[in-house]
Amino acid sequence: MRRPVIGIPCDVKFVGRADFHAVGEKYIAAVQGAVGDVVLLPAWGDMDILKRLLPGLDGIFLTGSLSNVKPSRYGSELADPNTLLDEKRDNTTLPLIEHVLEIGMPLFGVCRGFQEMNVALGGTLYQKVQEVAGMMDHREPGDTIDSNILYADAHTISLAEGSLLQQWMGGASETMVNSLHQQGVKDLAPRLTAEAHAPDGLIEAFRVTDAKTFAYAVQWHPEWLYTEKAASIALFKAFHDACVEYATATAGR
Numbered sequence: 474m475r476r477p478v479i480g481i482p483c484d485v486k487f488v489g490r491a492d493f494h495a496v497g498e499k500y501i502a503a504v505q506g507a508v509g510d511v512v513l514l515p516a517w518g519d520m521d522i523l524k525r526l527l528p529g530l531d532g533i534f535l536t537g538s539l540s541n542v543k544p545s546r547y548g549s550e551l552a553d554p555n556t557l558l559d560e561k562r563d564n565t566t567l568p569l570i571e572h573v574l575e576i577g578m579p580l581f582g583v584c585r586g587f588q589e590m591n592v593a594l595g596g597t598l599y600q601k602v603q604e605v606a607g608m609m610d611h612r613e614p615g616d617t618i619d620s621n622i623l624y625a626d627a628h629t630i631s632l633a634e635g636s637l638l639q640q641w642m643g644g645a646s647e648t649m650v651n652s653l654h655q656q657g658v659k660d661l662a663p664r665l666t667a668e669a670h671a672p673d674g675l676i677e678a679f680r681v682t683d684a685k686t687f688a689y690a691v692q693w694h695p696e697w698l699y700t701e702k703a704a705s706i707a708l709f710k711a712f713h714d715a716c717v718e719y720a721t722a723t724a725g726r
């Protein structure tokens with residue numbers, strides 16, 4: 474059996490004088506460590522290129538990012554002109570998500586990736602959860618660059634009865650997660666089923682209801698301490714197993 478190969482679409486960041494296509498190292502390290510070898514996919518926004526690359530891959534991992542999905546993608550006006558966007562990533566991931574689900578390739582989304590999956594399938598987002606009445610502030614502490622503080626556990630989530638995550642976690646009903654986002658799921662896309670909620674009711678995990686394989690996303694960062702946290706271990710194991718199964722099923726095609 475060969476080791477699965479996982480594609481990770483890049484962010485596009487302006488550095489110095491030019492655009493760079495990049496993925497944060499903690500995401501690459503977690504996927505490389507828990508799932509398979511990693512290939513970074515430039516955010517060309519061109520499905521023809523991606524369709525040529527996909528036969529060499531066994532899964533897609535969508536990372537978090539400081540940038541936000543452009544609100545016009547879900548029918549809203551940009552609420553704050555200072556919002557960081559990355560349209561090249563939107564142009565890449567949104568059509569990719571639909572195609573990957575169609576061909577039955579495993580798909581795992583984290584934070585921005587979670588929000589992208591909701592938008593790609595017809596859902597909408599809050600642009601600033603912390604300004605919505607009754608909602609918590611889900612942003613990271615703003616006065617530090619210490620990752621141990623930024624990615625520390627921030628709040629509980631309750632796992633839906635009978636959810637996949639509950640099964641993968643041996644029947645757990647809640648767990649602690651970190652929290653580094655200001656956007657969040659407003660209207661859940663019709664093809665998605667909520668799997669976990671924050672204490673304020675915000676959706677923290679969902680699965681693609683009609684998926685042919687692992688198609689799952691979480692609002693928090695399981696890549697942080699991915700070998701230590703029970704939820705991270707469970708999520709990456711389920712993704713790994715699905716990628717191995719996909720690699721085996723498509724071998725020789």
Ligand SMILES: N[C@@H](CCC(=O)NCCCC(=O)O)C(=O)O
Pocket residue numbers: 497536537538539540541583584585586653654655656657694
């Ligand atoms: N920008 C969006 C998505 C939040 C997100 O993905 N944060 C990641 C932070 C940096 C990282 O660890 O990659 C939002 O604010 O909701």
